[in-house]
Amino acid sequence: MNRRCFLQMIGCLTVAAQSPQPIFARTYDNPEDIYARLKNSPDLRLSMCGGNISVGMDGDAGGLDKRRMEAWVRRSAAAVSAYFGRFPVDQWGLLVTPVEGDRIGPATTWGYPGSVTRLSVGRDVSDDALRENWVMVHEMTHLALPRFPxxxxxxxxxxxxxxxxxxxxxxxxxxxxxxxxxxxxxxxxxxxxxxxxxxxxxxxxxxxxxxxxxxxxxxxxxxxxxxxxxxxxxxxxxxxxxxxxxxxxxxxxxxxxxxxxxxxxxxxxxxxxxxxxxxxxxxxxxxxxxxxxxxxxxxxxxxxxxxxxxxxxxxxxxxxxxxxxxxxxxxxxx
Ligand SMILES: [Zn+2]
Known part of the structure; x- marks a missing residue:
């Protein structure tokens, strides 16, 4: 699915302010739980361009092994860091929710209690699709600005x-x-x-x-x-x-x-x-x-x-x- 269809169908739910309930909620449906999970038991920790990044896999990852996710995170973080001159926040957590099929998204990014993102990724997604996809960079761009009303x-x-x-x-x-x-x-x-x-x-x-x-x-x-x-x-x-x-x-x-x-x-x-x-x-x-x-x-x-x-x-x-x-x-x- 291309970018435009994706945005038109489900949008990119990035939460601005007060306690939202994201659509497509699965096991982790609030930022406090995601934050605690990534702080206490991440599957992967990265340090890149001034940012410390924790990645967690939520449930049966199937073909989505964490090294494939790491490559995608690094590629996306490189682009965002090049634009902003550094990774846009000191600490960021990403919880990947593996889902059926090969789609990427939806994604939700919160700024409290820390900067965290939950992102659904299909277990059958190809490396090429990950390389070409824009969703991770879009979510990382949200990290760069404050939240607004x-x-x-x-x-x-x-x-x-x-x-x-x-x-x-x-x-x-x-x-x-x-x-x-x-x-x-x-x-x-x-x-x-x-x-x-x-x-x-x-x-x-x-x-x-x-x-x-x-x-x-x-x-x-x-x-x-x-x-x-x-x-x-x-x-x-x-x-x-x-x-x-x-x-x-x-x-x-x-x-x-x-x-x-x-x-x-x-x-x-x-x-x-x-x-x-x-x-x-x-x-x-x-x-x-x-x-x-x-x-x-x-x-x-x-x-x-x-x-x-x-x-x-x-x-x-x-x-x-x-x-x-x-x-x-x-x-x-x-
Ligand atoms: Zn967005």
């Missing part, structure tokens, strides 16, 4: 939707064409429909995931323009991650945009938030793609290197130099 779910789901393919492309795990294909084909689903009341008040699937992702793409462009290419959205997101410590923190969107904007000496995040949170604003996505030099011709994604924002487009999917405590070595897994 429920009405701002679009802010974090949009962020994970936007960042996940870019993080993988920066390490060469997918092509830039694949990144922009999602934008060309799927981002229009984030446009406001009749009766839309803005991102904070319209909790449909399209507005939450792709409307949210559109906010982050517009922020990317605004930061680039305001700073004449000196700063990027990546700088703002790294700053929010460092200031909050990740998803154990609980912030308002106002706090996050203030920290992000300060890092890039701009008001782009706050200004866009003010424009989009309470009103239906249709975005000229065709115009945005033209500026970036992106088009789809006969099913292929084509780039125009003479477009006004072609340099920005190239930089988005290029590996940035590590900062602080991180080193390039920690991103290389194979």
């Amino acid at each position: 429920q009405q701002n779910e679009w802010f974090m789901e949009g962020n994970a939707t936007y960042v996940e393919p870019i993080a993988r492309a920066q390490l060469g795990q997918i092509s830039p064409q694949e990144v922009w294909r999602w934008v060309v084909e799927d981002m229009p689903k984030g446009q406001p429909q009749p009766d839309d009341e803005g991102l904070d008040h319209t909790h449909t699937w399209g507005r939450t995931y792709w409307g949210g992702a559109m906010y982050w793409l517009l922020a990317e462009i605004a930061i680039y323009k305001n700073s004449h290419g000196k700063y990027s959205l990546q700088d703002a997101l790294r700053a929010i991650n460092r200031a909050s410590g990740g998803n154990k923190a609980y912030w308002s969107v106002a706090q996050a945009v203030q920290v992000g904007d300060a890092a890039v000496k701009s008001d782009a995040l706050a200004s866009l938030y003010g424009q989009l949170k309470d009103r239906a604003v249709a975005i000229d996505l065709d115009g945005v793609l033209r500026q970036l030099g992106i088009s789809e011709q006969a099913g292929a994604i084509r780039f125009d290197d003479h477009a006004p924002l072609a340099e920005l487009r190239r930089s988005i999917t290029s590996l940035r130099k590590p900062d602080g405590s991180s080193t390039k070595a920690c991103f290389i897994t194979e």
